[in-house]
Amino acid sequence: AQSVTQLDSHVSVSEGTPVLLRCNYSSSYSPSLFWYVQHPNKGLQLLLKYTSAATLVKGINGFEAEFKKSETSFHLTKPSAHMSDAAEYFCVVRNGQNFVFGPGTRLSVLP
Amino acid sequence: DAGVTQSPTHLIKTRGQQVTLRCSPKSGHDTVSWYQQALGQGPQFIFQYYEEEERQRGNFPDRFSGHQFPNYSSELNVNALLLGDSALYLCASSLGSSRANEQYFGPGTRLTVT
Numbered sequence: 001a002q003s004v005t006q007l008d009s010h011v012s013v014s015e016g017t018p019v020l021l022r023c024n025y026s027s028s029y030s031p032s033l034f035w036y037v038q039h040p041n042k043g044l045q046l047l048l049k050y051t052s053a054a055t056l057v058k059g060i061n062g063f064e065a066e067f068k069k070s071e072t073s074f075h076l077t078k079p080s081a082h083m084s085d086a087a088e089y090f091c092v093v094r095n096g097q098n099f100v101f102g103p104g105t106r107l108s109v110l111p
Numbered sequence: 112d113a114g115v116t117q118s119p120t121h122l123i124k125t126r127g128q129q130v131t132l133r134c135s136p137k138s139g140h141d142t143v144s145w146y147q148q149a150l151g152q153g154p155q156f157i158f159q160y161y162e163e164e165e166r167q168r169g170n171f172p173d174r175f176s177g178h179q180f181p182n183y184s185s186e187l188n189v190n191a192l193l194l195g196d197s198a199l200y201l202c203a204s205s206l207g208s209s210r211a212n213e214q215y216f217g218p219g220t221r222l223t224v225t
Contacts, residue, residue, distance in 0.1 A: 044216040101153035
């Protein structure tokens with residue numbers, strides 16, 4: 001079965017500094033991987049997805065993620081954090097017809 | 112183009128009661144999945160409906176059941192509610208035949224069981 005691990009439950013950065021949210025996956029075959037963001041009292045929004053095309057995936061709002069098979073990782077990055085990036089971020093692996101979510105990483109952005 | 116919609120937004124029920132939650136998928140989508148998100152946790156897959164049948168099911172008891180209608184909308188039913196059923200229930204829609212199969216989520220229904 002597929003699974004994901006998000007190594008940090010909470011990450012705090014200053015506005016304008018880089019963001020790194022870490023994700024490792026476990027999969028018996030080439031996975032489909034996603035990052036979703038959840039703002040307070042709002043639904044989940046897709047940031048980006050990897051489906052065995054380019055290993056560097058660009059998403060919305062300046063986020064990108066790199067698929068590294070040798071490290072079984074799919075870390076999410078952004079060069080410069082904005083206050084509006086403060087939210088909960090979920091790394092997701094597709095397992096058959098459904099999605100398996102990681103526990104989430106809460107990103108705080110300090111002024 | 113409306114996205115995924117869910118009703119009601121909030122719901123308060125008493126232990127032992129039954130509840131029905133509703134979901135309308137994004138236009139053009141034929142597959143609906145339901146997730147339970149407990150406070151401070153990631154969503155957990157309950158089940159998925161495609162062509163009016165349950166296609167895949169997560170590790171949830173039979174108290175959780177669902178239905179998909181010919182217009183692709185769906186209902187989630189929970190019987191004999193427990194305090195532990197209090198959570199945000201998310202509906203997601205997708206295109207069943209799509210290889211990428213990304214899912215679009217609704218805003219959720221927050222269920223409180225007292």
